[in-house]
Amino acid sequence: MSTKTPFGPEGWTPARIGDLTGRTFVITGANGGAGFEAARILLSKGARVVMMNRSAERSAAAIDTFKAEFGPDAEVSFVRLDLAVLASVREAAAQLLETETRIDALICNAAIAQVATQQLTVDGFESQLGVNHFGHFLLCALLFERIEASSGRIVVVGSNGYKMGDNRIRFEDLNYDQNYSAWNAYAQSKLAQMIFGYELQRRVQAAGKSVVVHVCHPGASRTGLIRDTAGIATRLLAAMLSPLAQSAERGSWPEVMCATEEGLEPATYYGPTRFEMVGPVGVCPLKEFVLDAQQAKGLWDVSEEKTGVRWPVWTTTWYGSPCAHPEIRSILPRPCNCWPNTWRHRPRPETGPCVPHRQGRSDPGGIDACGVRPELRALPRVPSGVPS
Ligand SMILES: NC(=O)c1ccc[n+]([C@@H]2O[C@H](COP(=O)([O-])OP(=O)(O)OC[C@H]3O[C@@H](n4cnc5c(N)ncnc54)[C@H](OP(=O)(O)O)[C@@H]3O)[C@@H](O)[C@H]2O)c1
Numbered sequence: 001m002s003t004k005t006p007f008g009p010e011g012w013t014p015a016r017i018g019d020l021t022g023r024t025f026v027i028t029g030a031n032g033g034a035g036f037e038a039a040r041i042l043l044s045k046g047a048r049v050v051m052m053n054r055s056a057e058r059s060a061a062a063i064d065t066f067k068a069e070f071g072p073d074a075e076v077s078f079v080r081l082d083l084a085v086l087a088s089v090r091e092a093a094a095q096l097l098e099t100e101t102r103i104d105a106l107i108c109n110a111a112i113a114q115v116a117t118q119q120l121t122v123d124g125f126e127s128q129l130g131v132n133h134f135g136h137f138l139l140c141a142l143l144f145e146r147i148e149a150s151s152g153r154i155v156v157v158g159s160n161g162y163k164m165g166d167n168r169i170r171f172e173d174l175n176y177d178q179n180y181s182a183w184n185a186y187a188q189s190k191l192a193q194m195i196f197g198y199e200l201q202r203r204v205q206a207a208g209k210s211v212v213v214h215v216c217h218p219g220a221s222r223t224g225l226i227r228d229t230a231g232i233a234t235r236l237l238a239a240m241l242s243p244l245a246q247s248a249e250r251g252s253w254p255e256v257m258c259a260t261e262e263g264l265e266p267a268t269y270y271g272p273t274r275f276e277m278v279g280p281v282g283v284c285p286l287k288e289f290v291l292d293a294q295q296a297k298g299l300w301d302v303s304e305e306k307t308g309v310r311w312p313v314w315t316t317t318w319y320g321s322p323c324a325h326p327e328i329r330s331i332l333p334r335p336c337n338c339w340p341n342t343w344r345h346r347p348r349p350e351t352g353p354c355v356p357h358r359q360g361r362s363d364p365g366g367i368d369a370c371g372v373r374p375e376l377r378a379l380p381r382v383p384s385g386v387p388s
Pocket of ligand 1: 220223
């Protein structure tokens with residue numbers, strides 16, 4: 001089963017990237033796997049790459065490899081970052097802001113997965129939620145203004161694992177103190193990252209900020225992701241399935257695409273399109289619960305509280321109340337919150353009425369990502385004065 005490849009039968013490839021001289025890309029977890037390969041591709045196009053890694057030794061080895069390949073003048077450096085430690089994230093962000101005057105893209109690539117038994121970070125978070133989500137949430141907040149000043153991007157690397165757990169954030173038991181399972185906790189952490197990515201996308205759009213946010217996944221790629229963390233059964237399963245997976249280099253393409261390609265769409269999940277595991281890079285299906293604005297608000301609030309960071313005031317958004325216009329409500333499959341520039345209705349406090357909004361991308365004509373049925377599109381604009 002294939003999904004959409006807007007870049008032709010081959011999908012997106014790095015051949016589409018132009019000269020990146022003068023542009024700076026920051027990648028978390030770039031000393032191995034997909035992050036390393038993403039760094040390699042960006043360096044090959046002349047970019048400057050800052051790796052944010054937890055191991056100085058592995059980072060030095062990666063830099064040696066890159067310099068051997070691209071020459072001693074290759075612009076690649078390393079900032080020490082341990083996403084499992086909030087203090088380290090703060091230190092790393094401060095260091096980066098001192099040295100880098102621009103950030104064209106921050107690629108949130110680092111992760112741990114399938115941690116066999118429940119472990120807590122020093123800040124008291126379940127390890128996968130702590131590293132994958134809370135660490136990146138804080139890092140993005142601390143670097144946001146520099147990325148905004150650079151008209152840059154934030155790329156969230158998700159995983160199809162997001163839909164292989166509870167399909168929701170367990171606000172009542174974020175750490176899985178009850179019934180911990182490696183799968184469910186990993187799934188929650190990747191779901192949290194993706195919910196955050198799309199929520200940030202909405203907030204940035206609503207506030208008219210220049211930062212572009214995209215969410216992607218590498219499919220099934222041969223990397224060291226579960227080597228040190230998973231239980232024996234998961235590792236055996238992964239070894240058996242390994243021949244079906246793609247190379248780490250191919251796995252890096254979606255994140256490189258999201259960091260460089262123009263004209264990508266919001267509310268879209270990019271990755272390999274063959275069974276969502278391998279093959280041409282394009283658009284993959286996205287479960288509706290990832291875009292649920294209420295859950296996103298809850299996650300945002302709890303993430304601010306746990307990390308102690310406050311995003312600027314513009315994150316207090318004007319959406320969230322379901323539309324009350326009877327004609328629209330009657331055809332909505334569920335209460336739907338706004339998303340600028342899409343077909344969704346959007347309650348706007350400043351004007352009152354809900355306005356069906358045309359989205360910029362081609363929509364296949366079925367139910368769109370928010371679940372609004374095609375009839376909504378045929379509705380005339382709701383006259384002002386209609387209560388919403
Ligand atoms: N491989 C797949 O099939 C697959 C599938 C779905 C999603 N993904 C996603 O793809 C992304 C890349 O993963 P990968 O497959 O390339 O795995 P990988 O080879 O294990 O790379 C993960 C990177 O994250 C770093 N990292 C781990 N914990 C960290 C921490 N506390 N602080 C800073 N960095 C840390 C690792 O550094 P160390 O070298 O120090 O461990 C490593 O560089 C992840 O977001 C993952 O969830 C992968």
